[in-house]
Amino acid sequence: MTMSNFTRRAVVGLIAAAGFAAPAAAEVDFTGKTIEWVIPFSETGGSAKWANFFAPLLSEALPGTPTVVVKFMPGAGSTKGANWFQNETHDDGTLLFGSSGSTQFPYLLGDPRVRYEYNDWNPVMASGTGGVAYLNAEDGAKFDGSANALKDVDFIYGSQGATRLDLVPLLAWQMLGMNVEPVFGIKGRGDGRLMFERGEATIDYQTSSGYLKGSAEMVAAGNAVPMMTWGSLDADGNIVRDPTFPDIATFKEVCEATDGCETSGEAWDAWKAFFVAGFPVQKLAFLPAGTPQDVIDTYTKAFEDVVARADFAEISSKRVGKYSVFTGDGAKAALGTATQVPAEAKAYVIGWLKDAYGVELK
Amino acid sequence: MEAFATALPALADAWALILQPIVLGYLVLGVVMGLAVGVFPGLGGIAGLSLLLPFMFGMDPILGLALMIGMVAVVPTSDTFASVLMGIPGSSASQATVLDGFPMAKKGQAARALSAAFASSLFGGLVGASFLTVFILVARPIVLAFGLPEMLMITVLGLSMVAVLAGRIPLKGLAAAGLGIMIGTIGEADAGGSLRMASYDIPYLTDGLKLVIVGLGVFAIPEIVSLLRQDRSIAKGASLGAGWLDGVKDWAANIWLSVRCSIIGVVVGVIPGLGGSVVDWIAYGHAVQTTKDKSNFGKGEVRGVIGPESSNNAKEGGGLVPTLLFGIPGSGSMAIFIGAVALLGSGDIEVGPGMLKNNLDITYSIVWLLALANVVGTVLCIAASGGIAKLTTIRFTYLAPFLFMLISFAAFQSGQNFEDLLALFTIGLIGIFLRRFDWSRPAFLIGFVLSNPVEKFTNQAFQIASFRFRKSFEEGMDYVFSPIVIVLIIITVVSVVLGIRQAKTIMAEGEVQSGSKRAPVVFLLVIAGYLTFALINASMIPDYNMTDKIIPLIIGGFALACCMILLVQMMRRPEGDSIFADKEVSGEDADAPYGLWSTLAWFGGLIAATWVVGFILALVGFLIAFFRVRAGSSWGMSLLLTACGIAFMCLMAGALNRDFPPGLLQGAVDLPWPLK
Known part of the structure; x- marks a missing residue:
């Protein structure tokens, strides 16, 4: 299966499922229980912020309004927490686990410490984000929608490590010949x-919420120039402009405009695979292996109710950033896109x- | 000036917000909860705030802020109890307080030490808030002026305090600091991810050792074991000398020291990325350097308490600047605080660059709520200090098992691994021997605390500097030798020169007699052996990961060189020379009725039993056996004390929603909490 084919199918499934999944109300009751979200x-x-935001909402939405801690x-x-969760089995449905891109990347890259298997777990909710790269004012003036004039500039970037989410921007810049x-x-x-x-780094990227909170102000003041977003996925799995930043071009557009950067082939497939795993499906909530269907349905319903709240868009954008949230089968499809990367992309x-x-x- | 014109009305609004009875009520509630949580060393603000989080959603912002700030503000105040009374550094903010606070408690001056500490805390908090009220308006460019070379220099300044605290034999102090840095590098390197003295087969080591464990191991365990061996009360003769009023008078007599240390606290706290780990050492060093008669430091000098305590509460205020202005948390509890603020009200308050423009009144409310919480917390603490100080008159054998219980629990919370307990035991053993042979434990701890910043800032500053030098020589020089860096270099050099001159008079371990050659030489060889092994280990990291090996190689080589010179000196000098300091020769430890190993075996037994049956069951057995056998209590008394201890442990852990270390039993059978 080729990358694009795979992504398309997964994403179609994801979007479709998010729209249609409507399980019947289950008879699971959590009255008086405490749910631990690890x-x-x-x-x-x-991730703490993310879980702390959802925890009280989930508590309200679950039958019997259990305490969610x-x-x-x-x-x-x-890796430690994920390995631990791998050994947990279904007990009474009071254990929930949250993973993020930092859990997914070691899994994808075959880190020797990974003893967990995503496919054993039951995803009940997934959410994603976007990212924006920007330049300092001096170099930003040379940016004309392509990176052609940036190829002979040396940039400094403050990074958390090449095997983390930073893999996505670093690979993108490398593909642009920067x-x-x-x-x-x-x-x-x-x-x-x-x-x-401070002027020590000359290029940077932030996730959507980080950009809106801190960097947008620098852009407004003329101290930074937005370069590109990673984009967002449409129903066919194509990269399109990020709806949060419709005025900023995507990496795909910049790559197409830049000499020597290809939006097909090995490098591109690899970049796209890791982008999908790291951004549109960044955080997932799981029930442990062996959870019966009625419990899964109960959680799915609860998360659907949370997302369906009239004020959800407003409170979520303010507190955790503008995430797209998938539940139920949508979450399952999201897990697929996030954890299945073609072997060639991985090797690259x-x-x-x-x-x-x-x-x-190793 | 425009900024100040908007600031005054905002300040008035802030006070109008704060001075509502219900807001003050929430503040007091937060303070009381914070004091209760602060009893646990090593948990502090993070545990307390996590506890409050579920209630923050949609809460009236000012009430939520009052509750949270009340809790955060008193942690550096309340952990003073543990550091002064028990010699347990509750957090990085109270490490330096242990140095003189605990000896004061041993002299029966616990109440005096506590009230001097609290008065300093209060004052520091108020100075911090006043300073911030003006400073926060102009802070942004100043904070941005502190780049990597500047941060590196502040770290080096912190490290230079080793010169003051090195002890009688400066080489030993340097080697101890080097060892601390090397222990701090254990685990996965930040930069390139290489493993140092660790292996993926032992996942625990890849994360490195936590400060809580090293702090407890180096300071608390040696003191607990030593006192337990002597079987006496903490205050010698079980009498309390000076009262709490004396402490307040001490503070008033040293008010200028308090002012200076408060300002040191705010200024260093303002710089993001340092996290205040150096503040109390810099303040302690300053207190030493500005005192004429230095002979009492380490033995119970009240100025050694006033300095660090003035700075650590002021630092909390300073830490608000990066948190509020840049949205970058200065500490773990500030990170949770940022997350919690977003949950408040309708989520309109957004911590970050917009804070000054859009929410200046809220910003000021936060600053002054912090100051007010300090006042409330301090008054409560001073009121309680006379009573709590009586703990130091109790026969220590009745306290020790509870302390073992508390520090084991605190250590476990840092990583939630059984290995946390093993690490605590191992570091404790190192601490015991450092103390016995008069190797400076403060120097070791400073090395450990600053290990990560030294390595990180050195590598990053080097990388960016070489990038600038590639552009042009001037640009590189401008970057590396900024005016701030030059000032810091001068301060560091002066402090080192003064420090070396003074170090000999400051004996952190008190007077130590010297004895035969054998034991001190064996200990030196063990240290040198570890350093050699760590050096070989670091040299095996491939060269493309130079960032991960350069600091261990240089520091390790330096520390090993110190050890080699010491070895030569030991071979040439006669027995009885001060280089062979050994607490087991004569003095309190040597005359103690109980041996080291039999005493340590109790703690070892608790850990071993935990491995088998889990913490709570092991604790039941440990407490009963200890009270019955070691303390010689009656069955009724033993059971009563055990029940109290277990009940307290379960109550606190239950309220804070914490787990206990599980054992083999828990792996085999499912048990209900708290046994699970």
């Missing part, structure tokens, strides 16, 4: 933005990580 990161990260199990960049030197070891994208604001990225950064996963 997040394999520390209390301070984006978020528990944190950080370690080994989420010279971007990553400074590794920063702790979050906020630190990267600060490095950019592993080879590139080794050549460019000396990273070996």
